Amino acid sequence: MATTEEIADTIASFALFADLNSPQLQSVAHQFEEAWFPESERILRQGLTGSGFYVIVDGTCSIRIDGEERAQLGRGDYFGEVSILLGEPPVADVVALTPVRCIVLAGPKVEAFLTSNPRVGFRMLQAQARRLRNANRWRS
Amino acid sequence: MAELTERPHPPGDYPVVVVGSGPGGLQVSYFLSRAGIGHAVISADPSPGGMFRRWPFFQRLLSWTKPYAAADRSSRDFERWDWNSLLADEPPLRGLQAEFLDGSSDFPARPEMEANLAAFAERASIAVRYGCRWAATRREDGPDGGRFVLETTDGEYRARVVVIAVGVAEPYSPPTPGIELTSHYADTREAETYAGKRLFIIGKQNSGFELASGLLQWARRITLASPSPAKTSVETHSLVGVRARYVQPFEDSALGGGVDILAAAIESISRLDGSLRVALRRSDNGMPVTVDADEVIAATGFTCPLLDLPALGVATFGQSRLPAQTAFWESATVPGIYFAGTITQGSSGLKKHGIPSYSGAVHGHRNNSRILVRHIAERHFGIPPDRPALAERDVLGYLLGEATRAPELWHQKAYLARVVSTSDADGIRDEGILPLTHVLDSDGPDSIAMTVEADGAGSIYPVVYTRAGGRVEEHALEAHPLLDFETSAHRDQLASILGRVLPAYRGRAV
Numbered sequence: 001m002a003t004t005e006e007i008a009d010t011i012a013s014f015a016l017f018a019d020l021n022s023p024q025l026q027s028v029a030h031q032f033e034e035a036w037f038p039e040s041e042r043i044l045r046q047g048l049t050g051s052g053f054y055v056i057v058d059g060t061c062s063i064r065i066d067g068e069e070r071a072q073l074g075r076g077d078y079f080g081e082v083s084i085l086l087g088e089p090p091v092a093d094v095v096a097l098t099p100v101r102c103i104v105l106a107g108p109k110v111e112a113f114l115t116s117n118p119r120v121g122f123r124m125l126q127a128q129a130r131r132l133r134n135a136n137r138w139r140s
Numbered sequence: 141m142a143e144l145t146e147r148p149h150p151p152g153d154y155p156v157v158v159v160g161s162g163p164g165g166l167q168v169s170y171f172l173s174r175a176g177i178g179h180a181v182i183s184a185d186p187s188p189g190g191m192f193r194r195w196p197f198f199q200r201l202l203s204w205t206k207p208y209a210a211a212d213r214s215s216r217d218f219e220r221w222d223w224n225s226l227l228a229d230e231p232p233l234r235g236l237q238a239e240f241l242d243g244s245s246d247f248p249a250r251p252e253m254e255a256n257l258a259a260f261a262e263r264a265s266i267a268v269r270y271g272c273r274w275a276a277t278r279r280e281d282g283p284d285g286g287r288f289v290l291e292t293t294d295g296e297y298r299a300r301v302v303v304i305a306v307g308v309a310e311p312y313s314p315p316t317p318g319i320e321l322t323s324h325y326a327d328t329r330e331a332e333t334y335a336g337k338r339l340f341i342i343g344k345q346n347s348g349f350e351l352a353s354g355l356l357q358w359a360r361r362i363t364l365a366s367p368s369p370a371k372t373s374v375e376t377h378s379l380v381g382v383r384a385r386y387v388q389p390f391e392d393s394a395l396g397g398g399v400d401i402l403a404a405a406i407e408s409i410s411r412l413d414g415s416l417r418v419a420l421r422r423s424d425n426g427m428p429v430t431v432d433a434d435e436v437i438a439a440t441g442f443t444c445p446l447l448d449l450p451a452l453g454v455a456t457f458g459q460s461r462l463p464a465q466t467a468f469w470e471s472a473t474v475p476g477i478y479f480a481g482t483i484t485q486g487s488s489g490l491k492k493h494g495i496p497s498y499s500g501a502v503h504g505h506r507n508n509s510r511i512l513v514r515h516i517a518e519r520h521f522g523i524p525p526d527r528p529a530l531a532e533r534d535v536l537g538y539l540l541g542e543a544t545r546a547p548e549l550w551h552q553k554a555y556l557a558r559v560v561s562t563s564d565a566d567g568i569r570d571e572g573i574l575p576l577t578h579v580l581d582s583d584g585p586d587s588i589a590m591t592v593e594a595d596g597a598g599s600i601y602p603v604v605y606t607r608a609g610g611r612v613e614e615h616a617l618e619a620h621p622l623l624d625f626e627t628s629a630h631r632d633q634l635a636s637i638l639g640r641v642l643p644a645y646r647g648r649a650v
Contacts, residue, residue: 003459004367005314023367023405027423030368035488036457036464038472042581048614050492050554050595089614099473101457106494108596116424 004029007103010057014076016127019119028120031113032103037096044080044094051090052104053080059100064093072097081124084110148267149180151295156516157182159290160305161268162190163257163502164481164509167226168303169266171513174229177521180299181266182292184273188261189254190481191309197328198354200247202346202383203501207238207246219547223503224248226260227510236260247385269294274306277448288476301520303512305480308460308500310445313438314342318409321416322436325351334358340418340433342406344370348439349386352399356388363431364389365402367423377598378495404429409436444483449474462486467578468515469508478516484508489555489577493596497555507548507556511573527561527569532644535560535568536634539590543602543617543625548573549592557589557605562641579605580612586641602630608640 008029011017017025032055037043043061044051055078063071063079070092073079083090084107105113114121156172158165161183169181185193196202201224207213209221214231224237237256241248248256261268276291280298290297311324325347331354339359341348344366352362364370371381372390382390392399404420411417416436420429443461450456455464455473463479464472465487471477479486485500498504517523530538542549542558549556559571563585571587579589589605593616601619605612615637617630638645 003314021426023421023423023426026405027367027403030366034458036455036472038455038464038466041472045490045580047612048490048492048580049616050490050494050593052491052494099455104491106491106596108494 007032007034007057011055011103014055016055016076016078016120016123018123020117024117028117029103031109032105035102035104037100037102039096039098041096041100042093043096043100043102044090044092046091046093047089049089050107051080051083052106053084053110054078054094054102054104057101057103060097061100062095062097064095065091067093080107081110147269147272149182149269151292151297152180153298154178154180155299155521156180156301156303157288157290157297157299158303158305158480159183159274160190160307160481161185161188161261161270162192162305162307162481163226164190164305164307164483164505165268165303166257166261166264166266167506167509168305168480168513169268170226170228170260170264171510172516173264173266175513175517175521175523177513177517177523180297181268182272182274182290182294182297183268183270184293186270187258188266188268189257191307192250192253192257194326196250196350198331198350200245200249200385201253202247202385203503204246205235205237205241205248207241213238216547217545219503220545220550223501223551224253224256226257226264226502227506228260228264233260233264236263274447277302277452279452286476301476301478301516303478303480303516304446304449304463304483306445306483308442308444308462308482308485310443311438312441312443312459314406314440316342316406316408318416319438321409321411322438325437325439326442328437331355331358334435336360337434338415338432339363340365340416340431340436341439342366342436343439343441344368344382344401345439345441346383346386347441349382349389351437351439352389353386356392356399359398361398361400362389363400363402363418363433365404365406365418365420365431367403367405369403369423370401376494377594377596379498379501380494380496400431402429444486449477452477457486467575467581469512478512480509480512481505484512487575489575492554492593495553495594495596497552499552499555503547503551504555507552507573511556511575514572525572527566527571530560530568530570532568532642535588535642536631536638536645537626538570539588539604540602540626540630540634543590543592544623546573546592549590553600554591554593554603557591559587559589561585561587568642576605579607583610588638588641601625604634604637606637606640613640 008025061073156179158181203223206221211217213235240252240255273293311326338361341364373381389399393401403423407419418431453474557576562568593603594600599619602617604615
């Protein structure tokens with residue numbers, strides 16, 4: 001359990017929200033909803049439309065494609081944004097490996113959220129660039 | 141005559157104990173009795189109705205009942221047009237709210253809703269031990285497994301299965317400096333006592349706008365503030381946001397009519413020369429703002445009065461401290477503790493396109509109660525659910541009829557599904573209405589699940605989930621301007637989907 005004030009304090013330390021001031025963090029905490037998932041529950045479902053953007057507050061998740069684990073995510077990591085940005089269903093399941101506490105923003109709210117918080121959009125772009133660079137390194 | 145005045149369900153051992161006598165507790169007790177499962181219902185209140193004994197303060201409910209809708213009041217179809225009556229298998233017990241409307245609105249007044257619930261409790265003979273307050277909970281190991289012990293003001297109740305239906309009704313105020321200078325929504329007084337006052341309302345959800353609407357003619361000035369911008373249900377195409385009934389303060393604000401609606405974080409409240417000063421910081425640019433007011437009201441929501449259940453291991457989340465729940469509304473962390481009523485919004489389902497289940501409202505959670513009892517009956521009492529056989533040729537028409545009319549699918553979009561299974565051993569079976577996440581995440585025979593869904597942009601359409609050989613696929617059917625999903629185009633589209641699971645439909649492509 002956490003109040004929006006506690007959520008605002010917690011996410012202040014996440015790289016994604018590092019550029020936000022205190023009222024902006026509170027606004028983020030109000031716009032996102034908290035969600036809690038028991039161990040082994042699916043949070044994101046491969047191939048299903050209409051999913052959200054998730055930021056992990058506590059716990060560890062597994063990214064699985066056709067049941068095979070591709071990566072793990074932990075506190076401060078996020079997922080679901082790629083399918084929302086592309087308007088396509090997720091290409092992977094995300095499954096809770098431990099009890100997981102997240103904050104969630106509904107898919108249709110993501111574009112307005114990112115355009116009104118451009119520094120969050122920039123941080124997200126940075127993370128995507130890093131992933132792309134690592135993928136290119138791996139290929140070469 | 142002693143029997144008539146005797147209070148039912150004295151402390152003792154019961155198969156199931158239900159806590160609460162609001163719509164959730166009454167509905168679950170009704171279905172437990174129908175299933176023949178012995179249970180006690182206890183409630184701290186003196187009479188049935190739960191939150192509707194007190195709220196909403198002003199005007200009327202947010203949920204309609206349309207007495208002249210295109211369905212007989214005693215039919216299942218009428219449930220789609222009646223958000224307020226509890227469900228019953230017997231036609232005379234259905235659609236009771238329609239009886240208690242005075243004709244001035246399709247939104248019942250609070251006393252009309254209370255009368256509807258009291259009539260259901262009486263006519264369905266739901267026995268509640270009123271004035272019996274649940275006070276503490278512990279677990280006890282016995283020779284036949286674990287049991288829960290509920291300590292109450294009347295004594296101890298023991299049961300293997302407990303259903304908590306106590307609502308989300310404990311006032312919550314955030315830990316803002318100076319919050320002790322505010323009063324909570326729950327303590328709102330008669331409207332005329334606010335005459336001529338400058339009111340500052342913390343919170344921009346329905347409760348905040350309900351107060352603002354009710355006090356427009358009394359207050360000198362009204363300010364509403366919270367960190368995020370407010371949206372209306374008309375904008376979100378769902379029940380998310382401020383309901384259209386409370387939209388007048390928006391218009392007054394837009395026209396400069398003495399209402400201000402701010403997106404700002406509330407930093408502190410302090411006393412200043414006989415009035416209160418609220419210090420805010422704007423969400424858009426971080427600039428400070430101060431507002432002076434005669435009264436500050438915290439319309440900041442409610443939490444679940446779960447008492448010591450968290451100490452027993454019940455995980456909770458969010459500002460409302462809702463218990464985390466399985467698809468069948470069981471505590472995700474303490475098996476045997478189930479929830480009914482508005483608390484079932486803690487089993488949030490998929491929230492596709494950001495649209496939540498409507499379990500927070502009667503028209504949503506009353507359906508959950510029926511499924512919950514079916515689940516408890518099967519799992520804890522070995523009572524198998526009805527799974528009537530279906531002829532293969534009837535499946536298509538049956539599912540399109542459900543998508544067009546089924547109140548469960550319309551009130552719990554992308555949350556409850558009509559499920560049909562097929563296997564060599566059992567043939568084709570109607571599995572009933574089940575939670576969608578259960579259908580998606582459990583193993584089982586090949587099946588088809590029909591839901592009604594909305595995309596949050598204005599479209600409502602049926603969605604079919606097929607499970608064939610363990611693989612689940614989602615297929616959206618076309619939307620229709622008049623919400624008729626029984627057209628020949630829908631028949632063709634569904635036939636081609638059913639072909640993945642049912643051989644008779646193969647080759648009937650679009």
